[in-house]
Amino acid sequence: MRQLIRRILLRQNFFPTWIGIFVNPFYFARAGLAKAVTRHAERLSGRLLDVGCGSMPYRELFNVSEYIGLDIDTPATRARGAADFYYDGGRFPFPDGSFDSVLCNQVLEHVFNPVEFVQEIYRILVPGGQLLLTVPFVWDEHEQPWDYARYSSFGLGHLLTAGGFALEIQEKVGADAGVLFQLLNAYLYKVTEKWPRGARFLFSVTVMSTVNLSGLFWRKVLPRNSDLYLDQIVLGVKAI
Numbered sequence: 001m002r003q004l005i006r007r008i009l010l011r012q013n014f015f016p017t018w019i020g021i022f023v024n025p026f027y028f029a030r031a032g033l034a035k036a037v038t039r040h041a042e043r044l045s046g047r048l049l050d051v052g053c054g055s056m057p058y059r060e061l062f063n064v065s066e067y068i069g070l071d072i073d074t075p076a077t078r079a080r081g082a083a084d085f086y087y088d089g090g091r092f093p094f095p096d097g098s099f100d101s102v103l104c105n106q107v108l109e110h111v112f113n114p115v116e117f118v119q120e121i122y123r124i125l126v127p128g129g130q131l132l133l134t135v136p137f138v139w140d141e142h143e144q145p146w147d148y149a150r151y152s153s154f155g156l157g158h159l160l161t162a163g164g165f166a167l168e169i170q171e172k173v174g175a176d177a178g179v180l181f182q183l184l185n186a187y188l189y190k191v192t193e194k195w196p197r198g199a200r201f202l203f204s205v206t207v208m209s210t211v212n213l214s215g216l217f218w219r220k221v222l223p224r225n226s227d228l229y230l231d232q233i234v235l236g237v238k239a240i
Contacts, residue, residue, distance in 0.1 A: 014057040021216070022209040023201075025189040028182035029230050032173040033134060036233040037061060037105070040169060043235055044130055046100025051092075051121065052107030055082050064101065090116070097126045104133040106231075108156075110146045118163035127240040131165060134233045137172075138179055140186050156232060165236030174230030177222040181215025182230060 012020040016031045024030060041061040050056055053069030070093075071077040073086035087093055089112075102121050111117045121131055135156060141147045151159070157167060174182065185208050192200055 021212045022205045025185045025204060025208050026182070027185070027212045028174055028178040028215060029136075029139075032178075033106075033231055033233075034058075036171065036173050036231070037132070037134065040132055040233065040235055044101035044103065044132055047098070048101040048103060049092075049094070049099045049124065051102055051104045052110070053083050054105075055080065058103070058105060062101075062103070068099075089113070090120075092120045092124055094124045096123050097129075098124045100126055100129050102129070102131045102133075104131065106134055106136060108133065108135045108151065109149050110143060112148050114149070114159060115163070118159060118165075122164045122238055125238045127238060129238045131160075131236040131238070132233070133160075133236065134173075134231055136231050137229055138183065139230065140183075140190065151232070153232060156234060160234060160236050164239055166239060167234060167236050169233070169235035171233050172226060172229040172231075173233055175226050175228065176219040176224045178215045178219040179228055179230050181211050181218070185211050 008019065009023060012024050014030055015034050016024045016027050020027050020031065037058050038061055041058070042063070044062055045064055047066045048062055048064040048068065050059070050067065050069045053071050056067075056069050059067055068085065069083040070085045070087060071080075071083035073088055077083060077086065085093055102125060104121065108114060108117070125131070135151055137150055137152070139150070153170060153172065157170060160167060188203075188208055188211070192203055195203070
């Protein structure tokens with residue numbers, strides 16, 4: 001039973017259902033990303049590289065011939081053991097035109113050399129290859145000290161088009177009142193971070209869940225605001 005509960009909670013981290021309202025402090029951000037990636041996953045095909053793969057939370061969404069994970073080479077990523085390849089933050093360890101598709105999920109804000117990073121993605125894609133990329137916009141500093149940037153829709157669009165990609169899709173995720181309640185829970189998560197695990201869980205299923213439920217109500221009542229949003233998702237195509 002304990003293992004089953006653990007699997008359910010892990011699932012709620014990235015694919016939150018109604019259960020996530022009570023156990024996931026990042027409910028709005030994660031639910032929005034899951035829906036956005038699911039909506040566009042079918043666009044990627046062939047040999048896929050997941051850049052900055054982490055635990056590969058969205059792997060199941062992609063029907064591709066080969067799914068390969070690449071991560072930055074650190075003791076933490078080595079200990080996780082999820083990636084197939086590691087790199088030093090510079091050149092990817094693959095020849096030109098090695099992949100048909102690239103997924104890059106919530107990674108770009110941690111990249112200190114974004115121009116070179118985009119050039120590497122461009123290099124290892126075949127002509128006509130597709131990049132599906134997500135990046136936060138309104139969010140706190142995280143994974144310190146490796147949090148370097150936030151991108152407006154204009155900045156992200158310029159970075160990718162200057163790198164040789166034609167943007168077929170550029171969407172803002174969470175552009176409604178839910179962003180306010182997500183930020184409140186992000187604040188509460190940080191200020192309770194050092195509490196005992198049991199106390200944090202109780203706080204989540206009582207106070208944080210109330211914030212989530214309030215956000216679900218007010219996001220339906222209040223108008224959307226396209227200038228204030230949690231994340232972006234972009235589909236870019238390498239020019240032939």
